[in-house]
Amino acid sequence: MPKALLALTISAFAIGTTEFVIVGLIPTIAANLAVSLPSAGLLVSLYALGVAIGAPLLTALSGRLPRKQLLLGLMLLFTLGNLLAWQAPGYTSLVVARVLTGLAHGVFFSIGSTIATSLVSKEKAAGAIATMFSGLTVALVTGVPLGTWIGQHFGWRATFLVVAALGLLAFLASLLFVPRNLPHTPPASLWQQLQVLRQPRLLLVYAMTAVGYGGSFIAFTYLAPILQQVAGFSAGAVSLVLLVYGVSVAFGNIQGGRLADRHGPIAALKLIFAGLAAVLFVLTVTSPHPWLAAATVLIWGAFAFGNVPGLQVYVVRQAERYAPQAIDVAAGLNIAAFNLGIALGAWGGGLIVERMGLMHTPWIGGLIVLGALALTAWSGRLDSRDPAVGRAVRADRPAVAH
Numbered sequence: 523m524p525k526a527l528l529a530l531t532i533s534a535f536a537i538g539t540t541e542f543v544i545v546g547l548i549p550t551i552a553a554n555l556a557v558s559l560p561s562a563g564l565l566v567s568l569y570a571l572g573v574a575i576g577a578p579l580l581t582a583l584s585g586r587l588p589r590k591q592l593l594l595g596l597m598l599l600f601t602l603g604n605l606l607a608w609q610a611p612g613y614t615s616l617v618v619a620r621v622l623t624g625l626a627h628g629v630f631f632s633i634g635s636t637i638a639t640s641l642v643s644k645e646k647a648a649g650a651i652a653t654m655f656s657g658l659t660v661a662l663v664t665g666v667p668l669g670t671w672i673g674q675h676f677g678w679r680a681t682f683l684v685v686a687a688l689g690l691l692a693f694l695a696s697l698l699f700v701p702r703n704l705p706h707t708p709p710a711s712l713w714q715q716l717q718v719l720r721q722p723r724l725l726l727v728y729a730m731t732a733v734g735y736g737g738s739f740i741a742f743t744y745l746a747p748i749l750q751q752v753a754g755f756s757a758g759a760v761s762l763v764l765l766v767y768g769v770s771v772a773f774g775n776i777q778g779g780r781l782a783d784r785h786g787p788i789a790a791l792k793l794i795f796a797g798l799a800a801v802l803f804v805l806t807v808t809s810p811h812p813w814l815a816a817a818t819v820l821i822w823g824a825f826a827f828g829n830v831p832g833l834q835v836y837v838v839r840q841a842e843r844y845a846p847q848a849i850d851v852a853a854g855l856n857i858a859a860f861n862l863g864i865a866l867g868a869w870g871g872g873l874i875v876e877r878m879g880l881m882h883t884p885w886i887g888g889l890i891v892l893g894a895l896a897l898t899a900w901s902g903r904l905d906s907r908d909p910a911v912g913r914a915v916r917a918d919r920p921a922v923a924h
Contacts, residue, residue, distance in 0.1 A: 524641045527653055529695035530634055533597060534657025536688035537627050539665030540604060541569060543685070544620075546670030546746050546764050547678045550757070554678060555613045559880075560872030563743045565620050567872075570864035572624020577858045580625060581632040582712045589637055589704040593630070593696050600626040601689035607682040619682075628861070632854055640704050659772045662827075667765035670746075674757045718851050721844045723904070727837045730897045731856055732863035734795055734833075737890030738826060739867030741802055741883040744875060745819070748805075752881060753815040763816055770823025778828030787836035788902040791829055795895040798825040802888030809881060830860075836901075 544551075544565050552562040584592055603623035610616040638654045639647040665688075673681040718724060741748075749755045749763055781790035801822045808814035834853060841852035867890075871883050 525695075525699035526641050526701060527638055527650055529692065529699045530638055530654045531657040532688070532695050533593075533600075533630060533692040534634065534654055535661045535665060536657075536685060536692050537600065537630060538658035538661030539669055539688065540600075540623055540682070540685045541573075541627060542662060542666045543669035543673070543681060544569070545743060546666060546760055547673045547681060548744070549747050549750055550673055550678045551616075555616070557613050558876065559744065559747055560876045561613065563868050563872040563875070565616065566739070566743050566868035567865040568617055569620040569624040569627075570861040570868065572621040573628040573861040574858045574865060576625035576628030577632050577854060577861070578628075578715050579712065580629045581854070582715065584629065585711075588702075589633060589640075590696070590700050590702055592633060593637065593700060594693060596626045596630050596633075597689055597693040597696060599623075600630075601686050601693060604682045604686035604689055608679050608686060610679075628858075631857060637700070637704060641701075659775060662771045663765070663768035666768055667761045670764055671758065671761040674761065714848055715851050715855065718841075718845050718848050718855060721840075723840050723844050723901070724837065724852055724855075726897060726901050726904075727833070727840055728856060728859035730791070730894050730901065731833050731837075731859040732866070733897060734798070734829060734891055734894035735860055735863035736867035736870070737802070737887045737892075737894060738798060739864045740871040740874065740887035740890060741805065742826070742887075743868040743871045744880060744883050747875075747880055748809055748883075749815065749819075752809045753812045755812060755815075763819055766816065766820050767823040767826075770820050771827050774824035774826065774828035775830065777824070779831035781828075782832035782835050787832040787839070788898060788905065790832040791836070791898045792895060792902070794825055794829040794832070795891055795898060798822075798829075799888040799891040799895065801825055802884045802891060805884040806881060806888075809884070833860075 548559060548562045548565075551557075551565070552559050555562075587595075600623055603619050603626065606622070607616055607619035610619055634654055635651050638650040642650045669681045669684065672684055745764075746760050749760050750757060755763065778790060778794060781793065801818060805815070805818045805822065808818045833856060837852055837856040838849060841849040845852050867887070871887070874882050874886055
Protein backbone atom coordinates (compact mmCIF):
# COMPACT_ATOMS: atom_id res chain seq x y z
CA MET A 523 0.00 0.00 0.00
CA PRO A 524 1.43 3.43 -0.90
CA LYS A 525 2.46 5.40 2.17
CA ALA A 526 0.33 8.31 0.95
CA LEU A 527 -2.74 6.06 1.00
CA LEU A 528 -1.88 5.10 4.57
CA ALA A 529 -1.81 8.81 5.44
CA LEU A 530 -5.34 9.20 4.02
CA THR A 531 -6.52 6.17 6.01
CA ILE A 532 -5.11 7.64 9.23
CA SER A 533 -6.94 10.87 8.46
CA ALA A 534 -10.20 8.98 7.88
CA PHE A 535 -9.70 7.14 11.18
CA ALA A 536 -9.23 10.40 13.09
CA ILE A 537 -12.24 12.02 11.41
CA GLY A 538 -14.46 8.98 11.98
CA THR A 539 -13.49 8.90 15.64
CA THR A 540 -14.35 12.53 16.31
CA GLU A 541 -17.66 12.28 14.41
CA PHE A 542 -19.09 9.33 16.33
CA VAL A 543 -17.30 9.40 19.70
CA ILE A 544 -19.60 12.23 20.80
CA VAL A 545 -22.46 9.70 21.02
CA GLY A 546 -20.78 7.90 23.90
CA LEU A 547 -19.91 11.16 25.65
CA ILE A 548 -23.30 12.91 25.59
CA PRO A 549 -24.23 12.10 29.24
CA THR A 550 -20.75 13.12 30.43
CA ILE A 551 -20.74 16.41 28.50
CA ALA A 552 -24.30 17.25 29.55
CA ALA A 553 -23.44 16.76 33.23
CA ASN A 554 -20.13 18.62 33.04
CA LEU A 555 -21.46 21.66 31.15
CA ALA A 556 -24.80 21.65 33.01
CA VAL A 557 -26.85 21.42 29.81
CA SER A 558 -29.76 19.11 28.94
CA LEU A 559 -29.36 15.88 26.99
CA PRO A 560 -31.08 17.44 23.93
CA SER A 561 -28.60 20.35 24.02
CA ALA A 562 -25.70 17.91 24.17
CA GLY A 563 -27.30 15.97 21.31
CA LEU A 564 -27.11 19.11 19.16
CA LEU A 565 -23.34 18.57 19.10
CA VAL A 566 -24.08 15.62 16.82
CA SER A 567 -26.54 17.60 14.67
CA LEU A 568 -24.36 20.65 14.16
CA TYR A 569 -21.28 18.60 13.31
CA ALA A 570 -23.23 16.66 10.68
CA LEU A 571 -24.70 19.90 9.36
CA GLY A 572 -21.16 21.25 8.98
CA VAL A 573 -20.29 18.16 6.94
CA ALA A 574 -23.40 18.44 4.77
CA ILE A 575 -22.73 22.12 4.01
CA GLY A 576 -18.96 21.89 3.83
CA ALA A 577 -18.80 19.00 1.37
CA PRO A 578 -20.45 20.66 -1.65
CA LEU A 579 -19.87 24.34 -0.85
CA LEU A 580 -16.25 24.42 0.30
CA THR A 581 -15.17 21.73 -2.16
CA ALA A 582 -16.41 23.90 -5.03
CA LEU A 583 -14.81 27.05 -3.61
CA SER A 584 -11.44 25.35 -3.05
CA GLY A 585 -11.44 23.51 -6.37
CA ARG A 586 -8.39 25.25 -7.84
CA LEU A 587 -6.12 24.84 -4.81
CA PRO A 588 -3.33 22.25 -5.11
CA ARG A 589 -4.54 18.99 -3.57
CA LYS A 590 -1.70 18.47 -1.10
CA GLN A 591 -1.88 22.01 0.28
CA LEU A 592 -5.66 21.70 0.63
CA LEU A 593 -5.32 18.34 2.37
CA LEU A 594 -2.77 19.75 4.83
CA GLY A 595 -4.96 22.77 5.48
CA LEU A 596 -7.95 20.53 6.19
CA MET A 597 -6.03 18.40 8.69
CA LEU A 598 -4.77 21.56 10.39
CA LEU A 599 -8.35 22.84 10.65
CA PHE A 600 -9.43 19.45 11.99
CA THR A 601 -6.66 19.47 14.60
CA LEU A 602 -7.37 23.06 15.65
CA GLY A 603 -11.07 22.31 15.91
CA ASN A 604 -10.41 19.43 18.31
CA LEU A 605 -7.95 21.53 20.31
CA LEU A 606 -10.64 24.19 20.62
CA ALA A 607 -13.05 21.49 21.85
CA TRP A 608 -10.43 20.38 24.38
CA GLN A 609 -10.11 23.90 25.78
CA ALA A 610 -13.74 24.97 25.24
CA PRO A 611 -14.75 27.10 28.25
CA GLY A 612 -18.44 26.41 27.71
CA TYR A 613 -21.16 24.96 25.54
CA THR A 614 -21.16 27.68 22.85
CA SER A 615 -17.43 27.39 22.15
CA LEU A 616 -17.77 23.60 21.98
CA VAL A 617 -20.49 24.02 19.34
CA VAL A 618 -18.18 26.28 17.30
CA ALA A 619 -15.41 23.71 17.57
CA ARG A 620 -17.69 20.93 16.33
CA VAL A 621 -18.92 22.95 13.35
CA LEU A 622 -15.35 23.83 12.31
CA THR A 623 -14.33 20.18 12.53
CA GLY A 624 -17.37 19.15 10.51
CA LEU A 625 -16.41 21.57 7.72
CA ALA A 626 -12.99 19.91 7.48
CA HIS A 627 -14.64 16.48 7.45
CA GLY A 628 -16.92 17.35 4.52
CA VAL A 629 -14.17 18.61 2.24
CA PHE A 630 -11.74 15.81 3.19
CA PHE A 631 -14.02 13.04 1.96
CA SER A 632 -14.92 15.05 -1.13
CA ILE A 633 -11.27 15.24 -2.24
CA GLY A 634 -9.95 12.11 -0.51
CA SER A 635 -11.37 9.68 -3.05
CA THR A 636 -9.80 11.49 -6.00
CA ILE A 637 -6.45 11.72 -4.21
CA ALA A 638 -6.60 7.99 -3.35
CA THR A 639 -7.30 6.97 -6.95
CA SER A 640 -4.48 9.17 -8.24
CA LEU A 641 -2.00 7.21 -6.11
CA VAL A 642 -2.60 3.83 -7.78
CA SER A 643 -3.16 2.36 -11.22
CA LYS A 644 -6.63 2.56 -12.71
CA GLU A 645 -7.50 -1.09 -12.05
CA LYS A 646 -6.75 -0.60 -8.35
CA ALA A 647 -8.82 2.56 -7.92
CA ALA A 648 -11.80 0.93 -6.15
CA GLY A 649 -9.48 -0.86 -3.74
CA ALA A 650 -7.71 2.42 -2.92
CA ILE A 651 -11.02 4.11 -2.08
CA ALA A 652 -12.12 1.14 0.03
CA THR A 653 -8.80 1.23 1.89
CA MET A 654 -9.19 4.92 2.72
CA PHE A 655 -12.78 4.45 3.90
CA SER A 656 -11.71 1.51 6.04
CA GLY A 657 -10.39 4.16 8.41
CA LEU A 658 -14.03 5.00 9.23
CA THR A 659 -14.85 1.37 9.97
CA VAL A 660 -11.79 0.95 12.17
CA ALA A 661 -12.79 4.15 13.99
CA LEU A 662 -16.18 2.65 14.84
CA VAL A 663 -14.58 -0.59 16.03
CA THR A 664 -11.71 0.89 18.07
CA GLY A 665 -11.58 4.69 18.09
CA VAL A 666 -15.13 5.34 19.32
CA PRO A 667 -15.17 2.88 22.24
CA LEU A 668 -11.62 3.84 23.24
CA GLY A 669 -12.45 7.56 23.02
CA THR A 670 -15.60 6.96 25.09
CA TRP A 671 -13.58 5.09 27.72
CA ILE A 672 -11.02 7.92 27.88
CA GLY A 673 -13.77 10.52 28.23
CA GLN A 674 -15.49 8.62 31.03
CA HIS A 675 -12.28 8.04 33.02
CA PHE A 676 -10.27 11.20 32.33
CA GLY A 677 -12.97 13.68 31.31
CA TRP A 678 -14.49 14.35 27.90
CA ARG A 679 -11.90 17.01 27.15
CA ALA A 680 -9.17 14.38 27.19
CA THR A 681 -10.90 12.57 24.33
CA PHE A 682 -10.70 15.65 22.10
CA LEU A 683 -7.03 16.11 23.01
CA VAL A 684 -6.29 12.54 21.91
CA VAL A 685 -8.24 13.06 18.67
CA ALA A 686 -6.28 16.29 18.07
CA ALA A 687 -3.09 14.24 18.43
CA LEU A 688 -4.45 11.82 15.80
CA GLY A 689 -5.13 14.82 13.55
CA LEU A 690 -1.54 16.00 14.00
CA LEU A 691 -0.28 12.51 13.17
CA ALA A 692 -2.41 12.51 10.01
CA PHE A 693 -1.08 15.98 9.09
CA LEU A 694 2.54 14.84 9.48
CA ALA A 695 1.91 11.64 7.51
CA SER A 696 0.32 13.65 4.69
CA LEU A 697 3.17 16.18 4.77
CA LEU A 698 5.79 13.44 4.48
CA PHE A 699 4.15 10.93 2.16
CA VAL A 700 1.56 12.60 -0.08
CA PRO A 701 3.15 13.75 -3.37
CA ARG A 702 3.39 17.48 -3.94
CA ASN A 703 2.01 17.71 -7.47
CA LEU A 704 -1.11 15.56 -7.48
CA PRO A 705 -3.05 15.69 -10.77
CA HIS A 706 -6.63 16.81 -10.40
CA THR A 707 -9.49 18.30 -12.29
CA PRO A 708 -11.39 21.08 -10.51
CA PRO A 709 -14.57 19.74 -8.92
CA ALA A 710 -17.99 20.68 -10.15
CA SER A 711 -19.10 24.24 -9.56
CA LEU A 712 -22.00 25.05 -7.28
CA TRP A 713 -24.16 25.64 -10.37
CA GLN A 714 -23.33 22.16 -11.72
CA GLN A 715 -24.17 20.65 -8.33
CA LEU A 716 -27.49 22.45 -8.27
CA GLN A 717 -28.30 21.00 -11.68
CA VAL A 718 -28.05 17.51 -10.19
CA LEU A 719 -30.67 18.50 -7.62
CA ARG A 720 -33.13 19.16 -10.44
CA GLN A 721 -33.37 15.43 -11.18
CA PRO A 722 -36.39 13.92 -9.34
CA ARG A 723 -35.04 10.38 -9.39
CA LEU A 724 -31.79 11.47 -7.74
CA LEU A 725 -33.73 13.51 -5.19
CA LEU A 726 -35.64 10.34 -4.35
CA VAL A 727 -32.40 8.49 -3.59
CA TYR A 728 -31.21 11.39 -1.42
CA ALA A 729 -34.51 11.24 0.44
CA MET A 730 -34.03 7.49 1.02
CA THR A 731 -30.58 8.19 2.46
CA ALA A 732 -31.58 11.14 4.65
CA VAL A 733 -34.78 9.56 5.99
CA GLY A 734 -33.12 6.19 6.65
CA TYR A 735 -30.21 7.65 8.59
CA GLY A 736 -32.35 10.31 10.21
CA GLY A 737 -34.57 7.62 11.71
CA SER A 738 -31.62 5.62 12.96
CA PHE A 739 -29.90 8.62 14.54
CA ILE A 740 -33.03 9.69 16.41
CA ALA A 741 -32.21 6.78 18.72
CA PHE A 742 -28.47 6.31 18.13
CA THR A 743 -27.67 9.84 19.31
CA TYR A 744 -29.14 8.94 22.69
CA LEU A 745 -27.83 5.37 22.89
CA ALA A 746 -25.47 6.11 25.80
CA PRO A 747 -28.22 7.68 27.99
CA ILE A 748 -30.50 4.73 27.15
CA LEU A 749 -27.82 2.24 28.16
CA GLN A 750 -27.05 4.08 31.40
CA GLN A 751 -30.43 5.37 32.54
CA VAL A 752 -32.72 2.61 31.26
CA ALA A 753 -30.63 -0.55 30.88
CA GLY A 754 -28.58 0.23 33.98
CA PHE A 755 -25.10 -0.09 32.48
CA SER A 756 -22.27 1.74 34.20
CA ALA A 757 -20.51 4.51 32.30
CA GLY A 758 -17.50 2.24 31.79
CA ALA A 759 -19.63 -0.60 30.42
CA VAL A 760 -21.07 1.70 27.74
CA SER A 761 -17.69 1.76 25.97
CA LEU A 762 -17.72 -2.06 25.84
CA VAL A 763 -21.21 -2.06 24.31
CA LEU A 764 -20.02 0.47 21.73
CA LEU A 765 -17.07 -1.80 20.95
CA VAL A 766 -19.48 -4.67 20.25
CA TYR A 767 -21.59 -2.30 18.16
CA GLY A 768 -18.54 -1.25 16.12
CA VAL A 769 -17.52 -4.84 15.36
CA SER A 770 -21.07 -5.56 14.24
CA VAL A 771 -21.04 -2.46 12.01
CA ALA A 772 -17.88 -3.69 10.25
CA PHE A 773 -19.54 -7.06 9.59
CA GLY A 774 -22.80 -5.48 8.43
CA ASN A 775 -21.03 -3.09 6.07
CA ILE A 776 -19.30 -5.96 4.28
CA GLN A 777 -22.47 -8.04 4.10
CA GLY A 778 -24.46 -5.05 2.87
CA GLY A 779 -22.05 -4.67 -0.04
CA ARG A 780 -22.34 -8.37 -0.87
CA LEU A 781 -26.14 -8.23 -0.76
CA ALA A 782 -26.16 -5.25 -3.14
CA ASP A 783 -23.81 -7.08 -5.51
CA ARG A 784 -25.76 -10.35 -5.42
CA HIS A 785 -29.38 -9.20 -5.42
CA GLY A 786 -29.18 -5.58 -6.59
CA PRO A 787 -29.28 -2.42 -4.48
CA ILE A 788 -33.08 -2.13 -4.19
CA ALA A 789 -33.54 -5.66 -2.82
CA ALA A 790 -30.62 -5.17 -0.41
CA LEU A 791 -31.91 -1.80 0.79
CA LYS A 792 -35.41 -3.14 1.39
CA LEU A 793 -34.03 -5.92 3.57
CA ILE A 794 -31.69 -3.65 5.51
CA PHE A 795 -34.22 -0.87 6.13
CA ALA A 796 -36.82 -3.45 7.26
CA GLY A 797 -34.31 -5.04 9.62
CA LEU A 798 -33.21 -1.66 10.97
CA ALA A 799 -36.80 -0.60 11.71
CA ALA A 800 -37.49 -3.93 13.42
CA VAL A 801 -34.42 -3.59 15.64
CA LEU A 802 -35.45 -0.10 16.73
CA PHE A 803 -38.93 -1.35 17.66
CA VAL A 804 -37.41 -4.26 19.60
CA LEU A 805 -35.03 -1.92 21.47
CA THR A 806 -38.07 -0.14 22.93
CA VAL A 807 -38.98 -3.43 24.65
CA THR A 808 -35.53 -4.80 25.52
CA SER A 809 -33.93 -1.60 26.87
CA PRO A 810 -34.81 -2.21 30.55
CA HIS A 811 -33.04 -5.60 30.46
CA PRO A 812 -29.21 -5.20 30.26
CA TRP A 813 -28.30 -8.39 28.38
CA LEU A 814 -31.24 -8.14 25.99
CA ALA A 815 -30.40 -4.49 25.37
CA ALA A 816 -26.78 -5.37 24.60
CA ALA A 817 -27.89 -8.14 22.21
CA THR A 818 -30.26 -5.73 20.46
CA VAL A 819 -27.46 -3.17 20.04
CA LEU A 820 -25.27 -5.93 18.56
CA ILE A 821 -27.94 -6.72 15.94
CA TRP A 822 -28.53 -2.99 15.38
CA GLY A 823 -24.89 -2.57 14.39
CA ALA A 824 -25.26 -5.21 11.67
CA PHE A 825 -28.01 -3.16 10.01
CA ALA A 826 -26.96 0.40 10.94
CA PHE A 827 -24.47 1.10 8.13
CA GLY A 828 -25.10 -1.93 5.92
CA ASN A 829 -27.10 0.22 3.52
CA VAL A 830 -24.19 2.56 2.67
CA PRO A 831 -22.78 0.40 -0.19
CA GLY A 832 -26.23 -0.16 -1.69
CA LEU A 833 -27.16 3.52 -1.51
CA GLN A 834 -23.88 4.63 -3.09
CA VAL A 835 -24.12 2.05 -5.88
CA TYR A 836 -27.76 2.97 -6.50
CA VAL A 837 -27.15 6.70 -6.72
CA VAL A 838 -24.33 6.09 -9.22
CA ARG A 839 -26.62 3.90 -11.35
CA GLN A 840 -29.31 6.57 -11.32
CA ALA A 841 -26.76 9.29 -12.11
CA GLU A 842 -25.52 7.28 -15.10
CA ARG A 843 -29.07 7.50 -16.45
CA TYR A 844 -30.19 10.99 -15.42
CA ALA A 845 -26.98 13.02 -14.88
CA PRO A 846 -24.14 11.27 -16.75
CA GLN A 847 -22.12 14.48 -16.85
CA ALA A 848 -22.03 14.73 -13.04
CA ILE A 849 -21.80 11.21 -11.59
CA ASP A 850 -19.17 12.19 -8.99
CA VAL A 851 -21.27 15.17 -7.92
CA ALA A 852 -24.33 12.94 -7.52
CA ALA A 853 -22.38 10.48 -5.35
CA GLY A 854 -20.94 13.31 -3.25
CA LEU A 855 -24.38 14.81 -2.66
CA ASN A 856 -25.52 11.43 -1.34
CA ILE A 857 -22.86 11.72 1.38
CA ALA A 858 -24.23 15.19 2.12
CA ALA A 859 -27.73 13.65 2.37
CA PHE A 860 -26.35 11.07 4.79
CA ASN A 861 -25.05 13.80 7.08
CA LEU A 862 -28.17 15.92 6.66
CA GLY A 863 -30.14 12.90 7.86
CA ILE A 864 -27.85 12.58 10.89
CA ALA A 865 -28.27 16.28 11.67
CA LEU A 866 -32.06 16.19 11.45
CA GLY A 867 -32.28 12.86 13.28
CA ALA A 868 -30.17 14.02 16.21
CA TRP A 869 -32.13 17.29 16.38
CA GLY A 870 -35.46 15.48 16.21
CA GLY A 871 -34.30 13.01 18.83
CA GLY A 872 -33.56 15.92 21.14
CA LEU A 873 -37.09 17.25 20.72
CA ILE A 874 -38.50 13.80 21.48
CA VAL A 875 -36.38 13.46 24.63
CA GLU A 876 -37.37 16.92 25.80
CA ARG A 877 -41.11 16.64 25.13
CA MET A 878 -41.90 12.91 25.38
CA GLY A 879 -39.01 11.13 27.07
CA LEU A 880 -35.90 9.14 26.27
CA MET A 881 -37.55 5.82 25.46
CA HIS A 882 -39.75 7.26 22.74
CA THR A 883 -36.69 7.73 20.49
CA PRO A 884 -36.32 4.07 19.35
CA TRP A 885 -39.88 3.40 18.20
CA ILE A 886 -40.28 6.81 16.56
CA GLY A 887 -36.95 6.25 14.83
CA GLY A 888 -38.26 2.89 13.63
CA LEU A 889 -41.31 4.56 12.12
CA ILE A 890 -39.10 7.04 10.25
CA VAL A 891 -36.95 4.18 8.89
CA LEU A 892 -40.14 2.55 7.61
CA GLY A 893 -40.59 5.77 5.63
CA ALA A 894 -37.20 5.12 4.00
CA LEU A 895 -38.36 1.57 3.23
CA ALA A 896 -41.47 2.96 1.53
CA LEU A 897 -39.38 5.39 -0.53
CA THR A 898 -37.09 2.51 -1.56
CA ALA A 899 -40.03 0.39 -2.66
CA TRP A 900 -41.41 3.34 -4.64
CA SER A 901 -38.09 3.88 -6.39
CA GLY A 902 -37.94 0.19 -7.23
CA ARG A 903 -41.40 0.34 -8.80
CA LEU A 904 -40.35 3.34 -10.88
CA ASP A 905 -37.33 1.36 -12.07
CA SER A 906 -39.55 -1.53 -13.12
CA ARG A 907 -41.51 0.83 -15.38
CA ASP A 908 -38.31 1.85 -17.19
CA PRO A 909 -36.50 -1.25 -18.47
CA ALA A 910 -33.33 0.71 -19.25
CA VAL A 911 -32.99 1.88 -15.66
CA GLY A 912 -33.92 -1.53 -14.31
CA ARG A 913 -31.07 -3.12 -16.26
CA ALA A 914 -28.64 -0.45 -15.10
CA VAL A 915 -29.39 -0.73 -11.39
CA ARG A 916 -29.30 -4.53 -11.57
CA ALA A 917 -25.98 -4.52 -13.39
CA ASP A 918 -23.45 -6.88 -11.86
CA ARG A 919 -20.85 -4.37 -10.74
CA PRO A 920 -18.88 -4.44 -7.47
CA ALA A 921 -20.11 -2.31 -4.57
CA VAL A 922 -17.45 -0.54 -2.55
CA ALA A 923 -18.24 -0.72 1.16
CA HIS A 924 -17.73 2.64 2.84
